[in-house]
Amino acid sequence: MNRQEKAQIIEQFHEKAARANIAVVTDFKGMTVEEMTDLRAKCYEAGVDFQVVKNTLARLALKDTDHGELSEHLKDNCAFALGYEDPVALAKVLTDFAKTSKKFELKFGCLEGKYLDADGIKELSKMPTKPELLSSVLGTMQAVPRNFVSLFANIERKFLYALVAIKDQKEQGEAA
Structure with missing residues (x-):
């Protein structure tokens, strides 16, 4: 060389x-x-x-x-x-x-x-490698809005269940 x-x-x-x-x-x-x-x-x-x-x-x-x-x-x-x-x-x-x-x-x-x-x-x-860390961070970042949406969906769902229960109660009251 x-x-x-x-x-x-x-x-x-x-x-x-x-x-x-x-x-x-x-x-x-x-x-x-x-x-x-x-x-x-x-x-x-x-x-x-x-x-x-x-x-x-x-x-x-x-x-x-x-x-x-x-x-x-x-x-x-x-x-x-x-x-x-x-x-x-x-x-x-x-x-x-x-x-x-x-x-x-x-x-x-x-x-x-x-x-x-x-x-x-x-x-x-x-x-953990860089892609593993990034996916972990992304998962954490997505968890907050997902949980927030889930919380409001549960509130709406419970409200809907309450309205259905009131409707069923009124229908039973009219039938009696």
């Missing part, structure tokens, strides 16, 4: 890392091509970039980003997962894959400039 290719890799990775709100470093040593392909497919579905970058190039690329702190922890084989929208989705994909693969391992990460160890990433994966 010549200098120009390295500079291009650094520039591309820097641009991705600068946009990402979460970056997770993983160990992929000993994984098969099929496992890596499966992991990349799952990451792609979740909107996550997963790529292997040499540590020296990654250190240069991570400078002046929120994830610059990761540079000092890079050792051995490293692959980077970068998430742009939902950090929980990234954590869930990687944690679930780590459960099924014996050779894949979460090392550490950085969420919006804050360092996370492997346990922190696992804890993040237990949180």
Whole structure:
């Protein structure tokens, strides 16, 4: 790999890392091509970039980003997962894959400039994803008007029952 290719890799990775709100470093040593392909497919579905970058190039690329702190922890084989929208989705994909693969391992990460160890990433994966949170908020927002309408419907219904009872009572009084 010549200098120009390295500079291009650094520039591309820097641009991705600068946009990402979460970056997770993983160990992929000993994984098969099929496992890596499966992991990349799952990451792609979740909107996550997963790529292997040499540590020296990654250190240069991570400078002046929120994830610059990761540079000092890079050792051995490293692959980077970068998430742009939902950090929980990234954590869930990687944690679930780590459960099924014996050779894949979460090392550490950085969420919006804050360092996370492997346990922190696992804890993040237990949180609800952005769509789950949005549906919960929407359900809560819809509950108030729904309950309000239901309350008035019940009042009208009870009023109608009272009128029907009065009518039935008058009809019985006339029949007697």
